[in-house]
Each structure stands twice: as structure tokens, then as C-alpha cells.
């Protein structure tokens with residue numbers, strides 16, 4: 001089956017790496033802005049009759065990258081692409097997945113609908129935010145096949161290898177992150193837990209690991225996103241106060257707003273390890289092999 005990989009302007013390097021992993025052609029695009037801010041897109045290659053993988057993360061300027069994605073996908077269909085396979089390594093708008101206040105837009109639903117109606121035939125996402133919308137429900141929202149990939153095993157392996165972790169325990173900073181902690185822990189044969197608010201008395205509440213004692217332990221804290229760093233800093237603080245010997249932090253999507261990285265290091269983490277779903281100073285792990293593996297299984 002003929003497969004090519006195209007990189008949108010947010011993910012050209014990652015798309016190039018995926019094409020290399022798969023040993024398939026990389027298709028470039030010309031993108032620029034008109035003086036009034038509108039986007040211009042041109043596909044630089046022959047895509048007729050081909051299955052085209054479009055890699056475009058939604059980081060930093062999600063609206064702009066989304067619009068570019070729509071233009072690319074629609075152009076590909078006009079140019080005779082057989083199938084458009086959307087790879088959105090960092091899927092923004094996933095956190096507003098329900099109406100918290102009356103009148104709010106459910107952004108995840110809107111964006112998913114637009115991605116689909118632009119002409120995407122199937123969608124690959126990496127560690128998409130999960131609070132209320134479970135994978136199956138997201139798939140229902142999309143109506144097209146959605147493939148969920150995870151970087152947690154690679155992040156955990158990287159942490160163990162590069163920081164020589166000794167009998168580590170993996171912790172999620174909140175209940176939702178237990179899902180990620182479990183995957184990471186199972187990869188490296190470690191115990192896992194998550195931080196939970198526990199009521200001590202009528203007047204006292206503490207946040208601590210639900211079941212494990214971290215005193216004297218080497219701890220890997222994992223989460224899907226580090227944005228302002230607030231969640232991670234709070235977790236590092238609690239784990240340190242619990243007597244942990246070492247703390248390493250890891251996340252799939254290093255959004256890293258403002259001084260998030262500095263705050264995390266000052267809080268006492270030896271390092272923050274992230275992936276290249278969002279290029280950043282901590283993108284030590286590439287998701288290219290993970291995405292390529294999944295595409296290879298299905299298309300090559």
C-alpha cells in the first residue's frame with residue numbers, strides 16, 4: 001500500500017522522523033500567512049492515489065495549526081489522496097470535554113467534529129488528556145477510527161536508563177494520572193500509586209500517596225501534560241515531604257508555559273523528561289518510533 005508522510009508546520013521534524021522510521025517518502029508543504037493573517041497552504045508532492053499521513057501537533061498556537069490542518073486535509077482530498085490519516089500527537093482542546101458552566105462550548109467535541117469533517121479518515125493521538133471522556137467515548141464522538149498511542153513505556157524506560165533508578169515507585173499526581181502511572185510502572189516492573197486527598201479529621205485534609213510509603217524511595221512522577229507546572233510542583237513537594245530519596249518527573253506533552261521547568265527543578269525534581277509531541281528543551285524521548293510502529297502494523 002502506498003504511504004507517504006506529510007508534516008504540517010508544527011511538526012515537520014517529527015513527521016520527517018516518522019517517514020524515516022517507515023522508510024517512506026516525506027511530503028513537504030509551503031505554508032505562510034497573507035498580510036491579513038490568513039493562512040496559505042500548498043502541498044509539495046504528488047499524493048494522488050496515496051494514503052497520506054498528516055502530522056500536526058496543536059501546541060503553542062492551536063487555532064492556527066488547526067486551520068492549517070483543515071486546509072492541508074481538504075487540499076489532499078482535492079488532489080486525489082486515497083486516505084488521509086491524521087496524526088495529532090498533542091491534541092489540544094481535550095481538557096474542555098464537558099459543560100462545566102451553563103453555556104460553555106464543549107471544545108473537544110467541536111474540534112473532533114471539524115477534524116472529521118475536513119476529510120480525516122482516521123486519527124492517531126498520543127496520551128490524549130483523559131478526565132471525563134474515556135477512549136471509547138472519544139471514538140464515539142469522532143465517528144472515524146481513533147487510535148490511542150502512549151509514550152509512557154518509553155518515558156519510563158528512559159528514566160530508568162538515564163537516571164539509574166533503583167527499585168523506583170511510579171506516582172501519578174492525581175487520580176486520573178493513575179492510568180499513566182500503571183502503564184509506566186508495568187513497563188519497568190515497578191510499584192505504582194497516585195496522590196489522593198485524604199481526610200484525617202473534620203478539620204484536616206492531607207494529600208498523599210493512596211497506598212504506598214515513599215520514604216527512602218526513588219520516585220518517578222508521571223503525567224500526561226505539564227502546562228504551568230503547578231500540578232507537578234505540588235506532587236514533587238508532597239513526595240519530597242514524604243521522605244523520597246530522589247524524584248524524577250516525566251510527561252508526554254511538555255507544554256511548559258512560562259517558567260514551568262524552572263519551578264519543577266526548584267521544587268526538587270532532578271529532571272523533567274518529556275517527548276517531542278511538543279518540541280521543548282526536555283523533549284528527550286521521541287514519539288516517532290511509537291507512531292511509526294502503529295502505522296507500519298496497519299499499512300506496510
Ligand code: R5P
Pocket residue numbers: 131173176177223224225226227228229230231232
Ligand atoms: C490535568 O488534569 C492534567 O492531567 C495535568 O495534570 C495538567 O494539565 C497539568 O497542568 P499544570 O501543569 O498547569 O498544572
